[in-house]
Amino acid sequence: MVSYPAIPIVNSLIEKYSNVDAKLMIDEDQKNLDFFGSNPKVNNLHKGYKAAKYDILWVLDSNIYTDPHTLRRSIYTLQNNKNNGSSVPAWLRRDKTVKMVTHVPIVASNSKHRINWGSKLDEMFMSTSHAKFYVALNRIQPAPCINGKSNIYKRSDLDKSVELITRQRINKGDGLKHFAKYIGEDHMIAIAIFENVDGCAGMSRDVVLQPIGGQNSVKEYIQRRARWLRIRKYMVSAATFLEPTTESLLNGIIGSFSINVLFNGKESINWKWFIFHMMVWFVIDAIQYKELIRVTDNNVSGVIVPRKFQLGQFARFWALREILALPIWMISMCGTDIQWRGQPFKILPDLSAEPL
16 A cells, blocks of 8 residues: 555544545555556546546645635636626637636745745746736636646536547546546646537636745746646647747837837837836736735735735846746747656647657
8 A cells, every 4th residue: 555644644634524525545556557648647536536426526736725715606606607706707709608617826935044046936927927817818718728726617517528529428437537648638628628518717716826945946947837838839839839929028029119110110129118018017017916925825824934025026036037938938849848747758749648
């Protein structure tokens, strides 16, 4: 039998809250007993997915913290076809019905003694650029935009989607196995629900928090970002190729050049407009970042080191994050293989992952 530090903790919680119907399911040899593809998360989730007593499932990563009322608000969102309180869940696809609830993922550096540059860059990215576009895309919904840290959906919807994809009848609770061949299972599950059961995502105005620490370097931050960009290059090619134009520097250069051509007849960058553009972008990101600190610290107090918004520190990491965005994109576009959990993979034409 496998032995992990979390097992006695889970067993003690089950004993303490004996009135809650809970069970810990462990494979003694997961590779042989529950191995359906390269994705270990899907292999691990399958047991609970199949054994769940009820249809609505909450897939929540083990390193994520939430507000105590997140689940209640999320189920209300799912059952009442809402998106951030609106009865029009998808602006561009009004024929869609909310069949998945997602939460804005935030990370926070948990270092007590020193500023960890890699962790702070992760925190900066998730609380500014990623959060901004995650909310916007899930409000407009031209296509699914889902991060797998915290999602709620119905097992019956996913099983039905897999039957339509494979054109085969499957046993109840076997739908998740189909996604074990993908590294980006969260995106592929969202596409399956979006395309096959007329579903879309809704948000419950909640954020979920992942504390991060350790010795994360700038190099490790670059490698993480490049890895997921390289995966998205195959899954959402058009959006990934255009992504640099959504970043502040390239966006500002293109816009300032265009303004100069249109209004001044000069084929050069209007630096006054560029500086104004960067100042506005900075202020918007700073306000958003400060608000997310307030929300997460209030909802999950005690989980992370209490944070205060410090303008100088924010400006330093914000500037570095913005400067690194284009080089990271270029690195990710130049390669085909990815490193995931210490294992090299190649993305195949059908978007599945093959170990190398």
